Structures are given as structure tokens and as C-alpha cells.
Amino acid sequence: MSFVTKIKEDFSLMAILLIPIAVAINFVGGSLALALKLPVYLDSIGTFLVAMLAGPWVGAVTGAASLLVVSVTDPTSLPWTIVAASIGIVVGYLARYGFFTRWWKIFVSILIIITASVALVVIIRYVVFGGFSSHISSVFAAGMISAGFPFWVAQAASSFVLEMPDKILTVIIPLIVIRSMSDRYLLKFSNGRVFVNARKKNVATSPAVK
Numbered sequence: 001m002s003f004v005t006k007i008k009e010d011f012s013l014m015a016i017l018l019i020p021i022a023v024a025i026n027f028v029g030g031s032l033a034l035a036l037k038l039p040v041y042l043d044s045i046g047t048f049l050v051a052m053l054a055g056p057w058v059g060a061v062t063g064a065a066s067l068l069v070v071s072v073t074d075p076t077s078l079p080w081t082i083v084a085a086s087i088g089i090v091v092g093y094l095a096r097y098g099f100f101t102r103w104w105k106i107f108v109s110i111l112i113i114i115t116a117s118v119a120l121v122v123i124i125r126y127v128v129f130g131g132f133s134s135h136i137s138s139v140f141a142a143g144m145i146s147a148g149f150p151f152w153v154a155q156a157a158s159s160f161v162l163e164m165p166d167k168i169l170t171v172i173i174p175l176i177v178i179r180s181m182s183d184r185y186l187l188k189f190s191n192g193r194v195f196v197n198a199r200k201k202n203v204a205t206s207p208a209v210k
Helices: 004-012 014-035 045-056 056-071 075-096 103-129 136-146 151-180 191-206
Strands: none
Touching: 004 056, 004 136, 004 151, 014 056, 045 056, 045 075, 045 151, 056 075, 075 103, 103 151, 136 151
16 A cells, blocks of 8 residues: 555545544644643643554644634744644654553553653754743753753753653543544544454453353
């Protein structure tokens, strides 16, 4: 199967219908975190859910669309579209290769996602905003730099501190949702078979109930 054909397969009717729902989930989660002044973003839960189910490119579209919607009222959000789309791709491929089917793989996946996200955030923040944005992580970074930490160490560490709890929640919540889905529904998505096969394997290897 060619690369283009695989992408077309990912964008099934169910996947396309799920995109606006996921964008709404992102908007609500991000707005809730902002209103409650939570130390997490919660604006990628929908993106992760779509990427896990429908693959990397549907995840990328969902992530980008979410930030484009936000940028209508907050233009400073536009540069972060690159981060949202890129992380959607990362999550989609991790799901496709079964990295969300066992707990130790989920742990590894979270580390990969956090690392990729921190790297992208630091780069965008430096290139677009000169190293500091309006987010609280920039306040942490400024404080660390004032305390004598090197610029890049402070930027990476401050981003990591906030990305870690956010990405843990943003991975776990979609996985709980996927776990509640029936096999029949999961198979409507291109990555669904990965989760169905893992579920059947877990059942097959579980000790028989006496």
C-alpha cells in the first residue's frame, strides 16, 4: 500500500466526523484549564484521541485545526499550530505501532511525546517569541535564568515541568475512552485493529476464571 493510499484510508468517514468533535474537546479542555488556572494545558485530548484511533495525519489535521480555531481570537496561538500538528503525527505513529497497548509501552510513549513536545516548544518560543512567551513556563524559565541556569537548560526544564503532568493526562484520558469502545466501533478506524488485537491477546493470555 502506497503512502498516499494509506493516508486516504486513514481519512475514513468516521475519522472525518470525529475531527470537529475532537477540536471541540480540545477547546473545552484548554478553556477549562485556563479558567481554573490549572498548571496543565488540557488542549490536546481530542487530538490524541483522534491520532490514536485514526492515525498520524488525521491527528495532525485535528491538532492544526484546533490551534487555527483558537488563533481567530488569539493570533499569538498561530505558531503553536506546528507543535500541535507534529505531536499529532507522533501520537498517531506510536499508536499504529502498538505503543499504547501495554503499560510499559505507554510509559515509553509518554516520555517520547514529552521529549518531542519540549523540543518543539523551546524552538518555537525562541524563534518566534525570542525565548519567552506569555505562558507561565516562561516565567519559570526566567526565574531559573536569573538563578544562574544556562538559557537552554532553563527553557527545557521549565517546559518539561509543565509538559509532564499535561501529557500524562492527555494520554491516559483518551486511552480510557478507547478502552470503553467496542471492537466493532474501533474497527471503523485505521488504528482500531491495533487496539482490538491487543485486547484479544490480553484476554487469551489472562488466567481462566474458575
